[in-house]
Amino acid sequence: MAALEEVQEQLAGLRLARRCAPRDEPAYLLDIAASAAAQPGGSRLVGVCCSSESLRVHDGETLRCLRQYRGHRGALHGVRFARTRHSLVFSACSRGTVGCWDVRSASQEPVQVFTGYPSNVFISFDVSCSDLIVCAGTEKVEKDAFLVFWDARGVTDCAGAAKEPLGVYSESHNDDITKICFHPTEPNLVVSGSTDGLVNVFDINKDNEDDALVSTCNSESSVSSLGWAGEGYKQIYCVTHDEGFCWWDTAQLDTEEPITLLHVLDVRESVCAENHGLHYLVGGLYHEKAGKLFLIGGTSTGNIHLIGCSTHGLSLVGTLSGGHSATVRSFCWSPTDEALLTGGEDAQLLLWKPGAVERSLTKKASLKISSSVQKRVRVHNTSLKSRKK
Template structure:
């Protein structure tokens, strides 16, 4: 059995190990992150979840016990990220023109630092560099303007409730809402952004100006819903789109005669469906370092999760995780340390999946699709194939 086949077998063998107890005030679970810091501490076993309520929740990584909840910020949340070098620092984005930095050891409803934008900014995406030196946020289009806003993130835990002003902005490379931002996992100066204008831009922020910083512009021909890095030394970029398409590019080929596009799938729902497994939407991707393999995670409106392998010859269904969620899954986080998967959805449930696990929670699966006042900027997945050809058995 090859390394890839072994990993695919492990992924298909994921089973529910833990299930959080749904809150009295149910909410969509929109984004999940876990601490990646190497130092051992109580904070390194935390899970952060941004909710539609809006609230930022912290759970214990192994038990999924809710530890605390932050509600200090107004407006819709645009994501959550742990600092990579400090397990007690967690960032959250807010549509009201700010990012907040929280001390995960404290229950205080006051952030330890606030990153303020410009007056018209509505932030809908953000990320933190792998060295925790730079924070970048993407804005909605206001009139004719859309921005990538940058801050210096150094010393965030040293200045209680201090407010940081931006270092500067990129304003010319996108012409519509910047839906996703993702820093390179090992190169702190590289960042990729995706937009509803269909463009996926790779920047080297060490350059003096935006024109020089723009390394590559790839066109997804659709509205970008998620993106990330993959491949050896993470020299590849991929994205999913709001109409369930998938694009995959090799940035290492920029200065060669070789084509940059590895795969372009217009509608993944047609590519991976079988007689018994239908795909309604894509959530995002995960790159498995050990297997050097890119996988996608998607699912159905009734809560089934599909794991999909990516190759230059197309997409293929690896396995399905059923019996967990009862509604659309909106977020996930993969942990390479113990080969586990966290998922959150519109049923307000947070689930921990591990290979061959036996669920120890007493909580039964809640057969509910909650009503939630999710903000307009959270796009609803289109589950119909419309005029496209349907799957054949």
């Protein structure tokens, strides 16, 4: 309990340490990822997926932009670093490819391109914890929505080299596959979420899709974010496009105990975020030291709310203010230095640390960008379709 209280105080005590202001071409910051380890003689790398169809790589301590890639010619969805080769960064493209770049090279060309099938429009992806498998999720085309898999071994130094898929799963979702997340320690386990409301867990070591489908949970809404939590990461949580929250324990699958730990239809109505309100959820993070799941949400004016999860309900832990001036779209938690990175519609990348004092003199009021000139991500249909067993 003492450890939990300490962690909650630490999260509530996060303060703005660094601010990376908008560049010449302001853009929404849609996803953030950090490398698992620091570069030789330097700090960790931070990858940022932008609405301007560019992928940026920053120094994790100074937030200085080190690289910017624009080779996809399509909307980018997500950013991930390889776990074992920390210089490799991935992003999926709506044009049906997943690119992999080596940040040590000044070349704009990816060192590997994972190509999908002609009709594929990728809107989600992830890389397994072993770096062996890449998986991407597609928008629904006609009656099909696919999980597409590739063998990621042997990333080549031949710029632009293409890899074709190992295969697909096509029967388990019947609408856009909005999120994919591999298990943090079990490379054969992956969870997917869709606008059909389903959250599916697969064991990709199995021979076919039917056998691979370990469990199906229904969020009863459209899935916007999901992840793994709990001791041994046996729990799954998801956030929905209408600000709902679901939390399941897969360890209870073979028992008489209920699998659902908590289901909140609208978090905005259940969490009293002081006088600031709660307008949306961004996603969740599992804090290993505390053994506790937290949600990240916020307001349209840029305040960030940290929300604690328990089987009894949700509670506000703290509010981070004075940083963003518009909706926050993305975040990344670094357990090593206990820091939080956030990105938003004001085009800012911010670094929050316990008890920090901001080193930048930039005024945030001038950093808000006009949403009318920015390409918004697709608003997904939240209507549900029944799945026939």
